[in-house]
Amino acid sequence: MSGLTISNLSMRFDLPNGASIQALQDVSLSVAEGEIISVLGPSGCGKTTLLNIIAGFLAPTDGKVEINDHVVTGPAPERGMVFQQGALFEWMNVRDNVDFGPRMKGMPKAERDRISDHLLDITGLRDFKEKAIYELSGGMQQRVALARCLANDPDVILMDEPLGALDALTREKMQGLVLKLWKETGKTVILITHSVEEALLLGERLIVMAPRPGRIHKEYRLPFADRGVNADLREVKRSEGFSETRDEILSMIWEMEEEIMGRTEAAQ
């Protein structure tokens, strides 16, 4: 096992009107096994495109993604994905959603139940196993999404703004849960977010991307994810270096947004 390696990735979308968009240009990144990294950037910087290429939903125009010494050519259970919302199967109850992956593999029921029972316990959904998805709150639905992803025992977990649609309080609790699950399972996690605080809290490494063309702008190595495991995240936010780093990244993103605005105005 050698983690995840992204080398010289480029992605260009050709639009029907003849124009094209350079969503990613020459992105290289290597993620060690068991590492949690967060990816941050203004809208349109290609974060989601990058994640979709890693997941195997998109084929890059150039470059490659390698995991465990083989090249990614499509979606596979080794790379689990957690979406923002709406990716759960409403026609199944909580347990059937969680053991979807093992069931598709043809795992016997007893073993499947053991896995889903365990995951539903650690995500705090023990009493909701037989509930329908639409009976759960948004936060609980995302717990189901996390459990469903973990049930398949992937090597890498890709999270596309998994907490983006939650209210502030639920979001904070879920951030704690993500850290706890990361530490307990030892999975590699790549998390995309819009929130600077979330990126700081949930990333051992933080990648700031810049738009047009999408590229890696700056990389930070941060202590906050380790500090946050089984701790009060509000304490972490008050801890040394947090607010300074946050302000620095905020102004960096602010400048990028300004630049985009300026460029758009100049074009007009």
Added chain:
Amino acid sequence: MSVLVFYIAIFAGALFIVSLLRRMMTPRHDFTSLKTVTFGDESAVRPDRAASIISVLTVFVIWGAFTGSSLMPIHVPGPYSGTTEFTYTARNAAGQTDDAIVRVLVHKVGEDGEAPEIDPGDGFAKNDSDVLQEWRSELIRAHANDEGGDQEGYAVIAVDGQEIAPGETVRVADGTVAMTPKGSLNFTPRKGMQMEPIWLPSPEATVQRFVEIASEGYQNFTLWEHLGWSLLRVVAGFALGSLVGIPLGYAMGLSGWFRGWFDPIVEFMRPVPPLALIPLVIIWFGIWETGKIVLLFLAALWIMTIAARAGVSGVSISKIHAAYSLGASKWQILRHVIIPNSLPEIFTGARVAMGVCWGTVVAAELVAAQKGAGMMIIAASKFQLTDIVIMGIVLIGIIGYGIDMLMRKAERFLVPWKGQA
């Protein structure tokens, strides 16, 4: 016209009385009255149960009141019946005038009567008598028995003391008397505001007819056979339409080639009303069961195809991506994600299709059938049996409503997640 005025009056009156009663019963005021606009799904307007009940009652009250139903204590004025008289004044060739009485028996619909006896009386103008049915009018041959009634110069000059000339009408005690261009009298008893049974039978007559047909049948088949055959045709046509339409819709949702191939056909056939196909279907498949089932098949096919296509196209890409990254194969995704995800759309389509099929089968039976709800109506209308027509319409309405209720129940049971995500 009077029915409409009556209806609006009951509508407004009931609204006024119910809201007055409610205001007296609930002292507390909330702000529901301020919410008059519908905001998305948070609709402030809910059907008022009391209004629904009064609405249904009103239909029966008006029906009863305007047909002289024995179930209704109050009626609008009915047609005149009984024995009535009017006098006419005749002038003979010699210029003399004389009065005579016309006595008329107006009998009820369905009864018989004989012309009442009357003494011929004095003078050259003799008294007459006649008999007729309510709502009808009768030519009174007043001059026939008058002395000199066939002579030149004889004429009836007044009715009940009012002068009358050919083409004129005068009012008498219980109706009107008109003079024909030839000088005969035409008596029309008062018609009132009620409907003739041939236009609209009273509710109890309709119920009575229902009981009769339910026990004895109509035109060689029992009522249940008539309704059962209509339902059977609908179910057969709908089942065949779904059997072909749903897989076709899936294929169109999943494959660009299928979609491109069938899109023009589906989009062309969809707006063609099934009734327009009846002539062609009769020519190709005959007028019996095959033709009807083919017609219903065509009615259901396009609706189900479009519903299934929409169901497949409506699956969100993140669900498909999630299933792929959980290791599902293409077939597993079709079986466990795409098909269940399309069920709510298919149910919506099925409800529409059942409604259209039910409407189409009745119309198809109007054209040609030996049994069926539509056939009952059209056969009865040929014999002016309006009560059977009304009964048939009510039964068709009830069954159509029942089908939709059943489909909704099935929907809530089978796709409980519909509209919840």
